[in-house]
Amino acid sequence: MNTGIAGDFLGLLAQNNLRPLAAESSTRAPEQTHATTVFAFRFRDGVLVAGDRRATAGNVIVADDVNKIIEIDRHSLLAIAGVPAMAFEMARVMQVSFAYYRRSQLQPLSQEAKVRALARLLRENLPLTLQGVGVVAPVFATVEAQGDKVVPRIYFYDPLGAQFEAVAFAASGSGSGTVRSVLSFQERFGEVKPSTMTLNQAIRFAHNVLTVASEFDAATGGVDPLRTVWPVIKVLDANGVRDVEAAEHLDARKEGV
Amino acid sequence: MTEEPFRWLEAIANRRDYVQQQIGTGSPVFAVSLEAGILLLGVGSGQSKVFEIFDRQAMAALGHPADIERVRQMLIDAAHLEAFTRASADVNVRRLVSFGLSPQLKQSFEQIFQAPFMIDLLLGEVAEHPSKDVLVKVNFDGGFKIQHGGVMVAAPKPEQVTLATDWLKANLDQKLKPESAALVLLLAWNSLTSGTPLPEKSEQPVKLPDALVEQLSDKVVEAAVLERKGSNVARYVPLMPLLTG
Numbered sequence: 001m002n003t004g005i006a007g008d009f010l011g012l013l014a015q016n017n018l019r020p021l022a023a024e025s026s027t028r029a030p031e032q033t034h035a036t037t038v039f040a041f042r043f044r045d046g047v048l049v050a051g052d053r054r055a056t057a058g059n060v061i062v063a064d065d066v067n068k069i070i071e072i073d074r075h076s077l078l079a080i081a082g083v084p085a086m087a088f089e090m091a092r093v094m095q096v097s098f099a100y101y102r103r104s105q106l107q108p109l110s111q112e113a114k115v116r117a118l119a120r121l122l123r124e125n126l127p128l129t130l131q132g133v134g135v136v137a138p139v140f141a142t143v144e145a146q147g148d149k150v151v152p153r154i155y156f157y158d159p160l161g162a163q164f165e166a167v168a169f170a171a172s173g174s175g176s177g178t179v180r181s182v183l184s185f186q187e188r189f190g191e192v193k194p195s196t197m198t199l200n201q202a203i204r205f206a207h208n209v210l211t212v213a214s215e216f217d218a219a220t221g222g223v224d225p226l227r228t229v230w231p232v233i234k235v236l237d238a239n240g241v242r243d244v245e246a247a248e249h250l251d252a253r254k255e256g257v
Numbered sequence: 258m259t260e261e262p263f264r265w266l267e268a269i270a271n272r273r274d275y276v277q278q279q280i281g282t283g284s285p286v287f288a289v290s291l292e293a294g295i296l297l298l299g300v301g302s303g304q305s306k307v308f309e310i311f312d313r314q315a316m317a318a319l320g321h322p323a324d325i326e327r328v329r330q331m332l333i334d335a336a337h338l339e340a341f342t343r344a345s346a347d348v349n350v351r352r353l354v355s356f357g358l359s360p361q362l363k364q365s366f367e368q369i370f371q372a373p374f375m376i377d378l379l380l381g382e383v384a385e386h387p388s389k390d391v392l393v394k395v396n397f398d399g400g401f402k403i404q405h406g407g408v409m410v411a412a413p414k415p416e417q418v419t420l421a422t423d424w425l426k427a428n429l430d431q432k433l434k435p436e437s438a439a440l441v442l443l444l445a446w447n448s449l450t451s452g453t454p455l456p457e458k459s460e461q462p463v464k465l466p467d468a469l470v471e472q473l474s475d476k477v478v479e480a481a482v483l484e485r486k487g488s489n490v491a492r493y494v495p496l497m498p499l500l501t502g
Contacts, residue, residue: 009341012334018342074489092341099491100337103309104330 007105009097010120020093021086021124037175037213037220038068038079040141040154041183041194042168043202046237047141047152049077050206052175052214053229054221055084064221069232073098074240075143076114081173082136082159086128090121090136111144115155115163122161129159137172141236150238168195175213175220182209199235203244203252206233225253268369276366276397277413279375283319285412285421285449287442288379289429290390294492295381295483296435298442300450300476307479309493311336311348313383315483319411320376320397328376332358345490350382350393354401363399373397377411383483383492387431412449421445424455435482435496437463443478444469 004011013020038051051068054061070078070091078094080087094117101109109117118140128134140155140163156170157163164170168187171179186205187193197205207223210231214222223231233244286299286306297317299306304322309315310332318325335357336348366373374397382391392409395401408425410418429441440463447469448455465473480496487494 009337012338013341016338018338020341096337096341100333103311103337104333106305106308 007101007109009100010093012100020089021121021128034081034083034174034219036081037171037173037179037210037217038081038139039171039176039179039183039206039209040077040079040139040166040169041187041202042152042154043194043197043199045199046143046150046235047077047154048199048202048206048233048235049079049139049141050210050231050233051079051173052210052221052223052231054219056219059218065229067232069234070095071234071241072114073102073108075108075236077141077234077236077241078118079139079141079172080136081138081176083134086125086134087136087138090118090125090138093121094118111142111153114142115140118155118157119161119163122157122159126160135159139170139172143236143238143240152236173220175210175217178213178216179209182212199244200248200252203233203248206231207249207253265369269367272366272369272373273398276373276375280320280377280397281413283377283413285410285417285446286317286319286379287411287421287425287445288317288381288392288409289425289438289442290381290387290392290406290408291431291433291435291438291482292387292485293435293482294485295383295390295392296438296442296480297379297381297483298439298446298478298480300443300446300473300478302476305477305479307481307495309481309491310353310380311340312345312491313483314348314350314353314380315481315493316378316380317411318376318378319413320374320378324374324376325378328358328362328374328378331361332380350380350391351403354380354393354395354403358395359399359401361399362395362397366398377413379409379411381483383485385485387485410445417449420455421449424448428456435480439478439480439496440465442480443473447472 034056036054040047040049049069053065055063055066068080072078072094078091098109125134137159138157143150143152154166154170155163156166156172169183211223214220230246230249235242284300288297297307297315299317307317308329332353335353339348362374365371376397378395380393384390387406390406393401393403394409394411408422410421412418425445482494484492484494
């Protein structure tokens with residue numbers, strides 16, 4: 001039985017000598033794989049979180065069908081940019097520890113604690129971050145119940161674990177500069193602001209953003225409608241997390257770009 | 258004492274009597290495999306009796322609340338460690354019980370200078386088809402029985418278990434919705450706790466007698482379903498609000 005802090009899954013792991021992010025330092029690290037370009041923005045009914053499908057190592061495309069948008073629980077999504085080896089492990093720790101807390105303590109983890117949990121994992125990854133071989137810069141989206149209302153929230157992190165709440169959108173990865181520019185422009189000057197878009201409009205807009213990002217960043221996969229592999233888009237609303245299906249991608253594109 | 262076999266056996270026998278006496282006033286719990294999933298039900302006086310363990314696993318228990326809590330935490334710890342170090346699909350009740358819980362219960366029961374667990378519990382694990390569902394009954398001494406699908410009852414007295422199990426096998430339609438099946442289980446619970454005979458044949462739809470509704474008004478009826486089909490990874494769904502009236 002876990003004899004540490006009640007519901008603390010990381011404490012339980014430590015008791016069993018399991019250290020998920022432990023690694024020895026090395027100055028002879030191989031070329032790292034990077035996951036690139038994820039973003040989240042508010043739309044009318046919640047938060048849309050999207051990511052391209054490309055992973056690169058230097059100038060090599062390692063894979064073009066990677067899923068970087070990970071459901072942590074029914075009410076939170078993690079979008080990963082950086083070194084997937086560390087990012088996927090962080091996601092797994094979060095998935096199991098949130099479920100562990102909910103089941104063992106008979107109540108869900110608070111939103112604030114979820115946000116801090118990711119910061120804690122990033123800090124535990126600090127040695128590898130400082131060596132430049134395990135850098136992760138994620139975006140975290142979650143919904144919080146406030147009385148009858150459900151309020152979506154978007155957070156982004158620096159690789160050292162500092163967390164920042166984004167008002168309307170956040171982006172990370174090598175294509176994030178372009179993505180932030182487009183999102184900022186659209187939110188301030190666009191005819192239809194992202195925060196007022198319907199889901200269909202938001203999906204179409206996400207496609208466009210990724211397309212533009214891929215034109216300025218070789219590591220961003222963009223959108224290729226001829227392929228059946230769409231960008232991963234997930235939606236977080238009052239009902240929790242939902243995948244945007246292939247038919248919805250097609251529908252969104254039918255209405256014109 | 259431990260180096261004298263007879264005294265040890267006597268101590269164990271006394272211990273068995275003591276534990277059986279302690280859980281003798283416990284409230285029966287049920288686990289049944291339906292088409293919709295596995296339904297677990299218990300009736301308590303405030304403290305919980307039905308719990309989620311992992312994605313497809315849940316438990317219902319009777320006994321001392323502190324021991325129920327200890328066992329629940331042990332199972333949750335073991336399931337989540339297994340899921341983290343291997344994968345969620347590797348978590349199953351057979352291994353949780355036979356390699357984890359059962360030896361622990363047996364050791365506590367037979368170590369006469371250690372407090373025994375005062376608990377009987379049922380575990381359910383939902384599968385693709387009712388015939389593949391796993392139901393496990395674990396006794397306070399570590400003994401356990403595993404079966405696929407069907408009905409399982411944990412009650413203070415063995416004759417109660419037999420009576421309720423036979424009646425439920427004959428009267429509980431697997432096709433019932435969980436909410437309706439829960440009413441059938443409440444009829445069985447009522448009979449076991451009040452000593453009234455079980456009804457000859459359960460009527461459909463089941464209606465609870467007014468006296469039972471009155472009796473349940475100051476208790477907490479807990480029921481949950483491990484859903485067979487669902488988009489969520491976690492299949493545990495509490496049936497709320499509960500069932501009386």
